[in-house]
Amino acid sequence: MPAQVAPTRRWTLDEFYRERDAAPRGERWELVDGEVLVTPSPNWTHQGVVGRLYELVAPYVRAWKLGRTFTAPLDVTLEPDLVLQPDLLVVPAKLLERRQDPVNRLLLAAEILSPSSARHDRVRKRPVYQRNRVPQYWIVDPESETVERWTPDDERPEIVDGMLVWHPDGAAQPFTLDLPAFFAELRPER
Numbered sequence: 001m002p003a004q005v006a007p008t009r010r011w012t013l014d015e016f017y018r019e020r021d022a023a024p025r026g027e028r029w030e031l032v033d034g035e036v037l038v039t040p041s042p043n044w045t046h047q048g049v050v051g052r053l054y055e056l057v058a059p060y061v062r063a064w065k066l067g068r069t070f071t072a073p074l075d076v077t078l079e080p081d082l083v084l085q086p087d088l089l090v091v092p093a094k095l096l097e098r099r100q101d102p103v104n105r106l107l108l109a110a111e112i113l114s115p116s117s118a119r120h121d122r123v124r125k126r127p128v129y130q131r132n133r134v135p136q137y138w139i140v141d142p143e144s145e146t147v148e149r150w151t152p153d154d155e156r157p158e159i160v161d162g163m164l165v166w167h168p169d170g171a172a173q174p175f176t177l178d179l180p181a182f183f184a185e186l187r188p189e190r
Contacts (some may be wrong), residue, residue, distance in 0.1 A: 053067030064171040078132040
């Protein structure tokens with residue numbers, strides 16, 4: 001007789017917010033296709049990458065008046081019953097006209113890999129960003145010092161280990177990031 005698999009519980013948005021808001025601080029809660037993803041608070045390496053990436057992307061986004069750059073935690077609801085918190089995100093300017101507007105469109109989402117988040121970032125969240133037509137989804141891997149770049153129609157990522165170039169609509173010049181120099185700057189001093 002074949003083994004029986006217990007059905008996966010589908011969470012509602014109300015259940016998700018009630019449980020998340022009652023949970024101890026220090027965990028990241030996300031809701032993807034009815035499944036709750038909980039990951040522990042990130043380590044200093046992860047946060048260093050997020051912070052430095054923000055320092056480089058935010059001025060570019062401001063200079064070309066593309067929108068605003070944020071870091072997690074910030075709820076992103078690209079579709080009903082979905083709550084994501086990318087490590088770094090760029091929200092289009094038109095979306096930020098009223099303070100109470102939800103973040104339901106992105107120009108860029110970036111996740112920094114850590115052992116507890118790699119599967120979620122690559123397998124669970126990536127298809128969600130793609131089906132919601134997020135123009136760029138970056139999976140930054142500090143261990144291999146690479147970026148997996150995904151666009152909505154990609155079946156495989158572009159693996160970038162040299163110069164990362166992002167040229168969003170509305171910017172006359174592209175954003176460029178020398179990945180070897182970026183990761184060298186972030187390595188712990190020996």
